[in-house]
Structure formats: structure tokens, C-alpha cells
Amino acid sequence: MNEVALRFMCDRMLGSLCKWLRFLGFDTLYPPDVNDIMIDQLALNKSRILLTRDRSFLKNARSPKLLIRSLQRDEQIREVDREFNILSISIERKLVLSRCSVCNQSLDEVTKDEINGKVPPGVYEHQHSYWFCPECEKYYWPGTHYMEILNKIETLK
Ligand SMILES: [Zn+2]
Numbered sequence: 001m002n003e004v005a006l007r008f009m010c011d012r013m014l015g016s017l018c019k020w021l022r023f024l025g026f027d028t029l030y031p032p033d034v035n036d037i038m039i040d041q042l043a044l045n046k047s048r049i050l051l052t053r054d055r056s057f058l059k060n061a062r063s064p065k066l067l068i069r070s071l072q073r074d075e076q077i078r079e080v081d082r083e084f085n086i087l088s089i090s091i092e093r094k095l096v097l098s099r100c101s102v103c104n105q106s107l108d109e110v111t112k113d114e115i116n117g118k119v120p121p122g123v124y125e126h127q128h129s130y131w132f133c134p135e136c137e138k139y140y141w142p143g144t145h146y147m148e149i150l151n152k153i154e155t156l157k
Contacts (some may be wrong), residue, residue: 006084008064010050011036011125016073017080022104023149025088029104030070036060051080077156096149097140100133107131107140115139131132 010027021028028116029048031039036057037078043050043063050065052058058067066083081087090096099106108131115130119139127141 006086006089007041007048008080009050011039011050011054011057013053014051014068014076016095017051017068019074019101020073020077021080022099022101024090024098024153025093025098026086026090027099027104034037039102049084069074074152074156081156087153091153097131097142097146100136100138100140102138103133103135105133105135106134110139 008018008021008026010021010028011118012033015030018028018030021144024085026064027048031041031042034042036054040050040057040061040063042048043061043065048063050058050063051060051068052061052065053068053071055067058065066080068076068079070079077086097107110130110132112124114128116124119127119130119141123141123143128144129142131140132138132142
């Protein structure tokens with residue numbers, strides 16, 4: 001697995017951005033329902049970059065941080081990209097689908113033999129690469145959704 005130093009913490013207004021940062025392969029936390037001080041502390045613990053739309057939170061936060069201005073998810077991704085080059089890093093290091101979009105866990109690569117009977121037969125027939133989330137016990141493969149993510153990266157760059 002390709003590990004990168006860039007780790008993020010989204011605030012609770014940025015759920016969709018959080019999911020996309022995980023699609024791109026970045027370790028990104030969506031915090032539990034706790035106050036700003038706790039979120040800041042969680043970010044600080046692992047040198048996560050705090051992404052927030054809240055200016056007063058941003059001002060007081062001690063963790064590395066970036067103000068997100070847009071309300072649109074795609075534009076939010078661009079804002080993070082302008083600062084941290086996440087789209088190119090994701091492509092160059094092959095990070096797409098390296099992380100579970102639901103729980104943020106790193107995915108394990110699994111062989112086609114191991115997957116037999118665990119995914120729909122139509123998928124099994126056509127797909128040769130698979131990953132598994134040990135946390136959610138969910139299987140991933142580079143299907144339509146994977147192509148959509150790659151296309152989205154191209155349009156955003
Ligand atoms: Zn998971």
C-alpha cells in the first residue's frame with residue numbers, strides 16, 4: 001500500500017468532501033459529533049490538516065488547517081488540490097480505491113480465488129483485481145464507479 005504523509009480532518013459540514021478525499025486515497029476523518037476543541041485535538045494528534053468552512057473555528061484551531069470557501073463539492077476538491085496537489089498525487093501513487101470510503105480503513109488486496117462466491121457472478125467473470133475492507137467486510141473492485149472517479153479527477157485537474 002502506498003502511504004502518503006497527507007492526512008485530513010473534515011469538519012462536520014464537509015461530509016461529501018470527506019468521502020471524495022477517501023475515494024482519492026487520502027486518510028481522512030469525519031469526526032464524531034464532538035465540539036471544535038475535540039476535533040482540533042484529534043487533528044493535532046496525527047498532524048491532520050483540518051478542513052473547515054467555519055472561520056472562527058479555523059482561527060482558533062492549532063492543527064494545520066485550510067479554509068474551504070465553496071459550498072460545491074467539486075470546487076471544494078479543487079480548493080484542497082490547489083493547496084496540496086491531491087489529484088496528481090492520487091494518480092501518480094495509484095491511490096484511487098486504496099481506502100474504504102465508508103470507514104477510512106486501508107484496503108487489503110485479495111486474490112481472485114479468495115473472492116470466489118463472495119461477489120456477484122457477473123462481476124467475478126469480468127473483474128480481476130479486488131480489495132477488501134477488514135473493518136466493513138466490504139469488497140471493492142475497479143468497476144464503473146472506479147472509472148467515474150478517474151474521470152472526475154481528469155475533469156477537476
Ligand atoms: Zn470500511
